[in-house]
Amino acid sequence: MNKPLRVAFFPDSFLEINGAAMTSQKLVGYAKKNGYPFLCIHAGRKTEIIQDETVTYLSLKRSPVAIKMDEDLAYDPLFQRHSTRVIRELVKFRPDVLHITGLNDVSITGAYLGWKMQIPVIGSWHTNIHEFAAHRLAKMFSFLPASYVSKITNFAEKKILDGSVLYYKIPKVVLAPNQELIDLLARGTKRKAFLMTRGVDTETFSPAKRTVSDGVFRFGFVGRLRAEKNVRRLVDLEKKLLEAGQVNFKFLIVGEGDERGFLEKNMRFVEVTGFLDGEQLAEAYANMDVFVFPSETEAFG
Incomplete structure (x- = not known):
């Protein structure tokens, strides 16, 4: 052998x-x-x-x-x-x-x-x-x-x-x-x-871990809050939603970085959690209705 x-x-x-x-x-x-x-x-x-x-x-x-x-x-x-x-x-x-x-x-x-x-x-x-x-x-x-x-x-x-x-x-x-x-x-x-392939641990990251049931539609983002992640596009997205008369939504942003202050200052319906890991991260993902990822620099596409 x-x-x-x-x-x-x-x-x-x-x-x-x-x-x-x-x-x-x-x-x-x-x-x-x-x-x-x-x-x-x-x-x-x-x-x-x-x-x-x-x-x-x-x-x-x-x-x-x-x-x-x-x-x-x-x-x-x-x-x-x-x-x-x-x-x-x-x-x-x-x-x-x-x-x-x-x-x-x-x-x-x-x-x-x-x-x-x-x-x-x-x-x-x-x-x-x-x-x-x-x-x-x-x-x-x-x-x-x-x-x-x-x-x-x-x-x-x-x-x-x-x-x-x-x-x-x-x-x-x-x-x-x-x-x-x-x-x-x-x-x-x-x-x-x-x-070099990757995968998702579907036991850890499962919809069964959702904890919210308030009817609010949640847009989610997970990553570093830096310029290369293009996160200011989330501000533009919220503006478009508000212009369309939508208010029953929330942005759940998981991550940390020097763009955090800009996002918190310029977005109305947003929760920025900072870094999360393990079960807290799995719960955050499960509470998202749609995942929004504006980055244009990802090696994994």
């Missing part, structure tokens, strides 16, 4: 609250459930190593100069100071392959050590960082004429995408969540590219 691959995983998001982190957690959970040898190297609040059955976690603390990129995500330009510690764990673990996930400090360290130690690398694409950057730049330069903003964002988006594709030439194999990205990466990197 073939032995399972020994994988050392370098996720850019793991303890954070976002889709990429959830995907990473599910991957590690799958390895643990099936008894696969797995080393997960991630950023954390402190540097420590934890053994959980067949899974080893190496948490590495970011330095005080780390640059905040989101509510709970940062980039540490000094992260490679941990390389000696990581090499020690890699030598002990003896991985067959390293798995990197993106252009952040943790995965860059993994890519470097894969090259240094001559360990094969696989890469997975989780975030359309080029589109995220374009949306944030558009918000940052919104005081400029639209034509100037368009030139700035188009230039930035193209250059960041080119840089990302160049980075994904490092792995021998790349995984992507939709066919468009598979084709883009296969064409740009000349590497083999495969579909």
Whole structure:
């Protein structure tokens, strides 16, 4: 019987609250459930190593100069100071392959050590960082004429995408969540590219967990409240409903981010819960009558 691959995983998001982190957690959970040898190297609040059955976690603390990129995500330009510690764990673990996930400090360290130690690398694409950057730049330069903003964002988006594709030439194999990205990466990197699928836990997320019966129609959104999620479109949607004479509705918005204040200030019938998880999140989904997702930057489509 073939032995399972020994994988050392370098996720850019793991303890954070976002889709990429959830995907990473599910991957590690799958390895643990099936008894696969797995080393997960991630950023954390402190540097420590934890053994959980067949899974080893190496948490590495970011330095005080780390640059905040989101509510709970940062980039540490000094992260490679941990390389000696990581090499020690890699030598002990003896991985067959390293798995990197993106252009952040943790995965860059993994890519470097894969090259240094001559360990094969696989890469997975989780975030359309080029589109995220374009949306944030558009918000940052919104005081400029639209034509100037368009030139700035188009230039930035193209250059960041080119840089990302160049980075994904490092792995021998790349995984992507939709066919468009598979084709883009296969064409740009000349590497083999495969579909990375996802699913829904229908036991946790079930209509049976609905708790409201007040007859109010609920529009739901779940995600980070950031410019790249295009959440201001929810304000436009509410205005259209009010102009049509509709008042028996409510927006149930689950998430956190710097757009929260704008939404709460400019919407009449809205409840913003902040981050939810587990049963609270399942209940929130069950209480929605329709899911509204205005983002145009989703890697999973």
